[in-house]
Every structure is written in structure tokens, then in C-alpha cells.
Amino acid sequence: MFWLIRQFNIANSEDDMDVTELEFETPALGDGFTFHVMIRCTPVAGGRRRQGGIWGDVKEERAQAHEVARQVVREVCRRYSAFSPREAEVETSKSILSAFATHSTLRNRWSVQVYVNVSEDVRSLQREAQIRQHKIVSDAEEDALRLRKVQELAEISGGFLSSATGHWITRYAVRLAQHPEEAGDVVAQLLDERQERAERLVKLVNEMADAHQQAGIFELVIASEGALRHALKQLGVDVPPLESDSIFADAEFLP
Incomplete structure (x- = not known):
């Protein structure tokens, strides 16, 4: 029993040495491009052939396995586009498995893995x-x-x-946001412009009152002027005094 175990281990060691890998280019569909193919052939443990008490020639079997695998790969890959290596690999693996299963020498003797790349x-x-x-x-x-x-x-x-x-003050707000260090100048200009606007408005109302005094709406203009001045004061705007010759000089305004 000990002798048989020793011989079995030696055989396995020899089989391990017979593992081979083949790399080659094979034409793809149209022959314009090729596939890069790698085939790994591995002896099946316990499948070594023996005829008439003599072990078969491993080198001869390996050469047969290589030749069959090459033929199958070449035939199958020529049916697939060079841009479809995955499909070619799947079909090649199936075809090699079938070819080895029906081969009288290689059946149950060799395991083959195929890798097809662009x-x-x-x-x-x-x-x-x-x-x-x-x-x-x-x-x-x-x-x-x-x-x-x-x-x-x-x-x-x-x-x-x-x-x-x-809002007429928006441009001052923008300037202040862009140049906060100029806050004093911005505020001063804002106040000056507000005062000028108020003075121009009062002057405009006075001119309108002069123009409409003879039109019978003098009392309406006086009332409007009084309401306007009162509103400006409530907003904190310094309202300029009435001129001595203004038509509003002696009028009574709204409180």
C-alpha cells in the first residue's frame, strides 16, 4: 500500500509539470483585426492513459491538446467581431469542451481554459x-x-x-456693500441727495400752484402742499421755509 501511494504522488508531480499555457494571435471576423488568445492546458488528476500496461506519452497528448485547441479557437474566433472578445471566449470554451469530450485520446484527460482578449x-x-x-x-x-x-x-x-x-437709495446700498470703508461719504451723499429731492419737489409744487391759481383749484393745491410738507417732516426731511412771495406764505397748512 505504501508503494502505491508513493507512485501516485510521483504521477501527480509529473502531471503538475505538464501544465502549459499558449498565447497567440488569431484572426477575427473579416480578418482585419485579431484576437489575443491564451490557452491553459492542465492534465486531469487520475486521467492518465494506459495502454497494454504502458503509460501513454504525455508530450504526445499535450501536443494533440494544443493542436485541437488551436483549431477550435481559430474556427470560432473568425465568426466574431474583434470588438466582441467576451462572446468569442464563451463560444470558444464551449466548443473546446465539446471537442475534447469526443476525442478518443483527450477525453477525460485534459482540462482547458481559454481567455480571449482584444x-x-x-x-x-x-x-x-x-x-x-x-x-x-x-x-x-x-x-x-x-x-x-x-x-x-x-x-x-x-x-x-x-x-x-x-428704491432710489439702492445705488448707495450697492456702493456701501462694495466699499464699506467709505460709509461716511456714502451716508453724507445720501442725505444731501434726499434734501435736494425734497427741495425740488416743494419747488415743483409751488410752480404747479402758480400755474393753476387762475384755474379755480387754488384751494386744492394749497391743501396738497400742506399735506406734502407735513409728510416730509414726518419722514425727517428738512423742509425749506416758504419764500416771502410764495402763494402759500399766508396759507394755513394741515398740521
Whole structure:
């Protein structure tokens, strides 16, 4: 029993040494490109052939396995595009398994794994195509982001401008935000402009009253002037005194 175990281990050791790998190029569909193929042939444990008390020649079996595998790979790969290595690999593996199962010498003797990859030429083309595709996607995402930001900025700007149209002091607020160190000058100019606006308004009302005194609406103008001056005082605007020759000089205004 000990002798048999020793012989079995030696046989396994020899089988392990018979594992081989083949790498080669084979034509793809149309013969314009090729596939890069790697075949791994491994002896099946306990499957060594023996005829008439003599062990079969391992080298001869290995050569037969290589030849059958090459033929199957070449035949199958020529039916597939060079850009479809996965499909070619699946079909090649099935075909080799079937060929070995029906071969009188190789049946139950060898295990074969097939790896089909694109050639370097095809890989270079695929790399360039993927780079172009990535650039298209990246550019589209960048454009979409830019448009979203422009839209957000337009909405913010629209709201700002809408609010600015109803407030004459907005330009001072913007100046103050841009140059806070000039707060004193900004406030002084704001107050001066407000005073000038009030004076121009009072003067305009006086001129309108002069123009309409003979039109029978003198009392209405006087009432409007009084209400206007009272409103300006409530807002904290210094209202200039009436001129001595103004038509409002002797009029009584609203409190």
C-alpha cells in the first residue's frame, strides 16, 4: 500500500509539470483585426492513459491538446467581431469542451481554459473611443452645470434689479456693500441727495400752484402742499421755509 501511494504522488508531480499555457494571435471576423488568445492546458488528476500496461506519452497528448485547441479557437474566433472578445471566449470554451469530450485520446484527460482578449490595435481604438465618449459626457455635464448656474444668477439678478427699481437709495446700498470703508461719504451723499429731492419737489409744487391759481383749484393745491410738507417732516426731511412771495406764505397748512 505504501508503494502505491508513493507512485501516485510521483504521477501527480509529473502531471503538475505538464501544465502549459499558449498565447497567440488569431484572426477575427473579416480578418482585419485579431484576437489575443491564451490557452491553459492542465492534465486531469487520475486521467492518465494506459495502454497494454504502458503509460501513454504525455508530450504526445499535450501536443494533440494544443493542436485541437488551436483549431477550435481559430474556427470560432473568425465568426466574431474583434470588438466582441467576451462572446468569442464563451463560444470558444464551449466548443473546446465539446471537442475534447469526443476525442478518443483527450477525453477525460485534459482540462482547458481559454481567455480571449482584444489585440493591441483594437485596444488602442477602444481607448481612443472611450476618451472621446468621456469628453462628450464631461462637456455635456459642464454645459448643463453652467446653464444651471446662469439661470440661478439670472433669477438672483432679476430679483435684485426688481427691488432696485423701486428704491432710489439702492445705488448707495450697492456702493456701501462694495466699499464699506467709505460709509461716511456714502451716508453724507445720501442725505444731501434726499434734501435736494425734497427741495425740488416743494419747488415743483409751488410752480404747479402758480400755474393753476387762475384755474379755480387754488384751494386744492394749497391743501396738497400742506399735506406734502407735513409728510416730509414726518419722514425727517428738512423742509425749506416758504419764500416771502410764495402763494402759500399766508396759507394755513394741515398740521
